[in-house]
Amino acid sequence: MVMGAITSSIDSSSATTNNNRNSTTAIASSREQQQEEKAGPKKKICCACPDTKILRDECVVEHGPDACKKWIDAHLRCLRAEGFNV
Numbered sequence: 001m002v003m004g005a006i007t008s009s010i011d012s013s014s015a016t017t018n019n020n021r022n023s024t025t026a027i028a029s030s031r032e033q034q035q036e037e038k039a040g041p042k043k044k045i046c047c048a049c050p051d052t053k054i055l056r057d058e059c060v061v062e063h064g065p066d067a068c069k070k071w072i073d074a075h076l077r078c079l080r081a082e083g084f085n086v
Contacts, residue, residue, distance in 0.1 A: 045086075049078035 052075040059068035079086050 043082060045079065045084055048082045048084065049075055052078045 052071065056068060056071040056075045059071045065072065076086055
């Protein structure tokens with residue numbers, strides 16, 4: 001009977017330790033995610049928003065920047081949504 005009580009005590013101790021590890025891991029993971037968000041975008045600016053970049057570039061080459069404000073603004077909005085400070 002004593003052996004069963006010891007085993008039960010060890011099992012509950014292990015469960016508490018595992019729960020503490022899971023909590024610590026979750027907290028560390030949350031902190032890492034917050035740091036990544038603060039660090040800025042993960043992509044390089046040249047690789048972000050390829051669709052709006054192509055439209056903007058083609059328009060500027062054919063018509064000049066004054067006629068392409070719509071596409072330039074769309075590309076800037078996309079870059080900001082990706083986390084770039086432009």
